[in-house]
Structure formats: structure tokens, C-alpha cells
Amino acid sequence: MTPEPHSLTDTDPTPAPPPGCPAHGLGPGGLRRVYGPEAEDLAALFEEIRAEHGTVAPVLLHNDVPVWLVLGLTENFQMVSNAAHYTRDSRQWRAVQDGTAGPDHPLAPIFTWQPFCSTAEGDEHLRLRGAVMGAVSTVDFRGMRRHIDHHTQVLVNRFCERGSADLVGEFAEHLPMAVMCEVLGMPEEYGERLVQAARDMLKGTATAIASNEYVTDVLMRLTLRRRAVPQDDFTSHLINHPARLDDEEVCQHLRLVLIAAYESTANLIANVLRMVLTDPRFRAQLNGGQMTVPQAVEQSLWDDPPFTSVLGYFAKQDTELGGKRIRKGDGLLLGIAPGNVDPAVRPDPRANMMGNRAHLAFSAGRHECPGQDIGRAITETCVDALLTRLPDVQLAVTEEELRWSQTIQSRHLVELPVEFEPRAQQDVEVRPTSPAVHQPELGPYPVATAVGPEARPISRALPQPAPAPMPPSAPMPATATMPPSTPMPSTATMPPGAPMPPATPMQQTVAATAPQTSTASQTPAGQPEPAPGRPRRPGLSRLRGAWRRLLRWRRGH
Numbered sequence: 001m002t003p004e005p006h007s008l009t010d011t012d013p014t015p016a017p018p019p020g021c022p023a024h025g026l027g028p029g030g031l032r033r034v035y036g037p038e039a040e041d042l043a044a045l046f047e048e049i050r051a052e053h054g055t056v057a058p059v060l061l062h063n064d065v066p067v068w069l070v071l072g073l074t075e076n077f078q079m080v081s082n083a084a085h086y087t088r089d090s091r092q093w094r095a096v097q098d099g100t101a102g103p104d105h106p107l108a109p110i111f112t113w114q115p116f117c118s119t120a121e122g123d124e125h126l127r128l129r130g131a132v133m134g135a136v137s138t139v140d141f142r143g144m145r146r147h148i149d150h151h152t153q154v155l156v157n158r159f160c161e162r163g164s165a166d167l168v169g170e171f172a173e174h175l176p177m178a179v180m181c182e183v184l185g186m187p188e189e190y191g192e193r194l195v196q197a198a199r200d201m202l203k204g205t206a207t208a209i210a211s212n213e214y215v216t217d218v219l220m221r222l223t224l225r226r227r228a229v230p231q232d233d234f235t236s237h238l239i240n241h242p243a244r245l246d247d248e249e250v251c252q253h254l255r256l257v258l259i260a261a262y263e264s265t266a267n268l269i270a271n272v273l274r275m276v277l278t279d280p281r282f283r284a285q286l287n288g289g290q291m292t293v294p295q296a297v298e299q300s301l302w303d304d305p306p307f308t309s310v311l312g313y314f315a316k317q318d319t320e321l322g323g324k325r326i327r328k329g330d331g332l333l334l335g336i337a338p339g340n341v342d343p344a345v346r347p348d349p350r351a352n353m354m355g356n357r358a359h360l361a362f363s364a365g366r367h368e369c370p371g372q373d374i375g376r377a378i379t380e381t382c383v384d385a386l387l388t389r390l391p392d393v394q395l396a397v398t399e400e401e402l403r404w405s406q407t408i409q410s411r412h413l414v415e416l417p418v419e420f421e422p423r424a425q426q427d428v429e430v431r432p433t434s435p436a437v438h439q440p441e442l443g444p445y446p447v448a449t450a451v452g453p454e455a456r457p458i459s460r461a462l463p464q465p466a467p468a469p470m471p472p473s474a475p476m477p478a479t480a481t482m483p484p485s486t487p488m489p490s491t492a493t494m495p496p497g498a499p500m501p502p503a504t505p506m507q508q509t510v511a512a513t514a515p516q517t518s519t520a521s522q523t524p525a526g527q528p529e530p531a532p533g534r535p536r537r538p539g540l541s542r543l544r545g546a547w548r549r550l551l552r553w554r555r556g557h
């Protein structure tokens with residue numbers, strides 16, 4: 001028991017007041033519930049809680065389990081960066097130890113400790129995360145973009161003749177699964193059954209356990225196949241990483257990656273599409289050619305992060321956060337959505353963040369999402385491809401008619417009905433040949449082959465004219481004719497929420513493609529790569545650089 005009025009260990013067992021009472025909605029100890037009917041409008045509830053308690057507030061989870069909700073952006077960053085005081089290992093949560101958050105708790109599938117990197121700490125976390133990062137580093141963004149484009153065309157073909165579609169159910173919920181199946185090395189497994197199973201698992205329906213077993217079974221069969229005969233895919237690189245994951249660990253991490261990537265990216269695609277269709281700033285700017293799709297993605301990650309919060313972080317010792325005394329064993333919710341609109345750093349929540357990446361959508365610190373560049377690339381590429389294919393697409397209902405489903409964990413658009421001029425299907429029979437992963441050239445393990453997102457010019461919503469073919473000896477436009485580039489403040493080092501100077505179009509392209517760890521394998525789409533192992537001719541790489549500059553210059557970046 002602690003003497004502080006809002007101690008989590010001192011929530012009194014007073015029953016909730018009756019309906020109609022002004023204090024209705026308060027639970028034991030006078031604390032707010034962040035679940036159930038009182039939490040239908042979570043964004044508004046977060047602001048009430050912030051006004052009452054400040055940046056760190058005691059709240060009640062399902063079954064009235066007390067937990068700290070971290071609402072301040074700075075406090076969230078402090079928590080995730082402090083491995084000495086906070087752990088992701090829920091076995092250290094008092095509520096787990098005393099059984100108030102037992103295996104039958106509605107959120108148990110989220111917080112229960114599992115043998116994967118998300119809930120591991122210390123050396124074990126380094127080992128498991130190292131293997132995931134190694135496999136992520138082999139992803140070839142150029143090859144992956146071809147697959148994203150291909151699957152976008154396949155999905156659009158299914159509804160383009162109709163002139164209408166639901167871009168959540170018919171697009172956003174399918175595209176990331178199709179792409180992740182390619183990346184993991186099981187394109188043949190992509191289908192309605194896998195999509196439904198993943199959705200089912202996340203919704204926690206009565207059939208969630210069977211769906212989980214189905215997904216795990218698919219991934220274990222893939223693990224065994226690749227253990228026997230490795231290929232050039234994410235799964236084989238995960239298996240062959242020097243961390244030497246066993247079959248169970250490989251399967252668990254494939255499941256973590258597939259589900260983490262699927263739900264979050266499906267959410268992000270739907271949110272970005274809604275934003276470009278409804279927000280006049282983006283629609284006008286996209287058509288006018290100033291706002292880039294990556295900037296719309298980043299703005300969406302601030303305003304509508306795919307994960308509302310993460311349960312959770314757990315105090316390893318008595319400590320202090322945002323002026324509150326945190327006791328050893330207390331649980332804390334990483335408040336992504338409330339942190340992103342913290343008025344202390346973002347006084348005007350409608351402000352355009354201009355591509356600033358200092359939000360919480362991917363968390364930070366040692367558990368920061370290792371797949372964020374994949375999530376961004378899938379979203380940017382498919383939104384770009386969809387808007388290029390259907391430039392006249394518009395919302396078929398008013399914005400107010402859009403419905404959301406919301407939990408403390410995430411907020412989903414239920415449907416995004418759109419309409420457009422019906423048009424014929426496009427030929428997409430020919431599958432992209434390039435694999436979605438990069439073949440490491442040095443040794444059997446991919447640890448040293450960091451391949452970042454490809455430097456890709458950002459196209460606009462409207463179809464771009466194909467660049468005129470250049471005669472081999474045609475003079476390249478001199479770089480001096482390009483918009484002058486001025487030094488770009490790094491968003492990574494800027495204080496979160498600090499106002500960004502308006503970026504020049506050139507800066508937008510740079511910011512949108514950072515971080516870029518290697519350019520070794522980057523060529524404009526369609527350019528033949530030199531045969532592996534063949535030394536590149538210096539003249540050829542100069543030509544490639546000039547070709548890239550020409551493309552950017554033609555597209556106005």
C-alpha cells in the first residue's frame with residue numbers, strides 16, 4: 001500500500017457509482033476505465049484524463065485492473081528508453097503475479113509473456129532481435145515494391161469495372177498479407193483463408209484459437225521446408241542467422257512478424273487513404289504536386305497511429321515518471337495516440353507535421369519496431385499505385401458517415417466506401433521476377449548486408465508521364481538546374497514536436513527516403529542489374545546516378 005492518492009497499489013474496492021450519477025464511468029478508487037461503454041470515444045477520454053492527472057495517469061483496464069497510462073510524449077520516450085527501470089517482461093507485473101490479470105483476462109493474448117523478442121529483455125532480446133533485424137536487412141525494397149505494385153493491380157482489377165469499392169475490406173486488409181507472404185517466402189499461401197485467420201486472431205473471436213493454430217501450422221511447415229532447403233527469402237535468412245534460432249523460435253518470430261506487419265500496415269493503409277480522400281490539405285496538395293505520399297503517411301502516423309497503445313512496460317524498481325511515484329511491479333501503457341497529441345509538444349493538433357518522424361507510432365528504444373521501413377514502403381507504394389490507377393477515386397459517403405471500431409490497443413476504419421469511373425482490368429498476369437529479399441553477396445549470413453529502403457522518387461496521385469527515353473549519349477540535366485538543396489535538420493535529433501521549417505520539395509524526397517543505409521543495389525525500376533559478382537563499371541554507375549536525378553527532376557522533386 002502506498003500513501004499517494006493515485007497509487008496503483010491503493011485502488012480502493014468502492015463499487016462503481018450507479019448509472020445517472022455524475023461520477024458514472026469511474027471505477028474503484030475513482031479511476032477512469034479505458035475499456036467498455038465509458039471508453040467509446042477514447043481520444044476525448046484521454047484528454048479528460050490528461051486534464052485531471054497530467055502526463056502519467058492511473059486508469060483501469062478490463063476487469064478493473066489498475067495500470068498507469070502514459071500520456072506525455074516525453075514521458076513515453078523516457079519510459080521506453082530506460083531499460084534499467086522498465087521491462088517488457090510481463091512476468092514482472094504485479095497483476096500477473098497476484099492473478100488479477102490471469103490467463104483468462106481479455107487482454108491476456110497481448111500481455112502474456114511469450115518466447116519472442118517482443119517480451120524478451122537483456123541478452124536474450126539482443127539474440128532474438130538480432131536475428132529479426134538480420135533478416136529484415138536482407139529485404140530488397142526494389143523487389144518488394146514490384147510485388148506491392150503487382151498485388152495492388154490484382155486487387156484493383158477485382159473491383160475496377162464496378163466503379164465502386166470498399167478500400168478497407170477489398171484493399172487495405174489484403175495487400176499487406178499478400179506482400180508479407182512474398183517477403184517471408186510463401187506466396188502460394190496467400191489467400192482468403194490466411195487473411196481471415198489473421199483477422200480472426202486479432203479480433204479475439206470464439207474461433208481465434210483455431211485461427212491461431214492454422215497460422216502457426218502454416219508457418220511451422222514453412223520453417224521446416226526452409227530448414228531443409230534454404231531459399232533466398234526472409235525465413236531462410238532468419239533460420240541461417242548466427243543467432244541459431246531453433247524451429248520453434250523461428251516459427252514464433254515469423255508469427256510475430258506476420259501479425260505485427262499485417263494489422264498495423266492494413267490500418268495505416270486505410271488511414272492514409274482516408275486522409276488523402278478527405279483532408280482538403282492533402283487532396284489539393286497531392287494534385288498540385290507539393291505534398292508527397294510519404295508526408296501523408298507520416299502525418300497519419302501522428303494523427304491516427306495504427307496502434308493506440310501498447311501493453312505494456314513494467315516497473316523493475318520504485319521510480320518516478322511525470323511526477324508520479326511508480327512502484328516496482330506496476331504496469332504502464334505506452335500511450336502512442338495520446339503521446340502523439342501531447343499539447344506540451346503539439347499545441348495545435350491540426351498542424352501539418354511536414355514529414356517529421358519524431359512520433360511514437362513505432363515506439364522507440366530497444367524495442368522500437370524493426371519493420372517500420374517495410375510498413376512505410378508497403379503503404380507508400382500501394383497508395384501511390386492505387387491513386388495512379390484510379391486518379392478520380394473519391395469517397396462515396398460523407399466523412400461523418402465513416403465508422404470506426406476502437407479498443408485500447410488500436411483503432412480501425414470499418415469501411416472506406418469509394419466510387420470512381422468504371423474502367424477495364426489491366427493485364428497483371430506476369431508476376432514480378434525479382435525476389436523480395438536481397439541476396440547477400442558476402443558469406444552465408446546476411447548480418448553485414450544492411451539494405452535500407454531504396455531511394456525512390458515519389459510520384460504524385462495523378463499519373464506521371466513516362467520519362468522520355470534518353471539516347472545513350474544525350475546530355476544529362478546538370479545538377480545546377482535542380483532545385484537548390486539546403487541542409488535538412490534531422491528529424492531524429494529534433495525535439496519531438498518542434499516546429500519544422502517548410503521543407504523544399506528536394507528535402508521532402510530526402511526525408512521521405514531516409515534512413516538510407518546503402519545505395520549499392522539501387523537502380524531505377526526496370527533497369528537491369530549487373531550480374532552478381534560482376535564489378536560495376538564506373539561509367540555505368542554515373543549513368544545510373546544521372547538517370548535517378550533525371551527522374552526526380554522530371555517529377556518536380
Ligand code: HEM
Binds near residue numbers: 256261362
Ligand atoms: C505501419 C506498420 C507498423 C507499425 C505502426 C508498427 C508498430 C510497432 C510497435 C508500436 C511496436 C512495439 C514496440 C515496443 O514494444 O515498444 C512494434 C514492434 C515490432 N514490430 Fe512493428 N509495426 C509496423 C510494421 C511492422 C512490420 C512490417 C514488421 C515486420 C518486419 C514489424 C515487426 C515488429 C517486431 C518484430 C516487433 C518487436 C520488436 C522488439 O520487441 O524488439 N512491424 N511495431
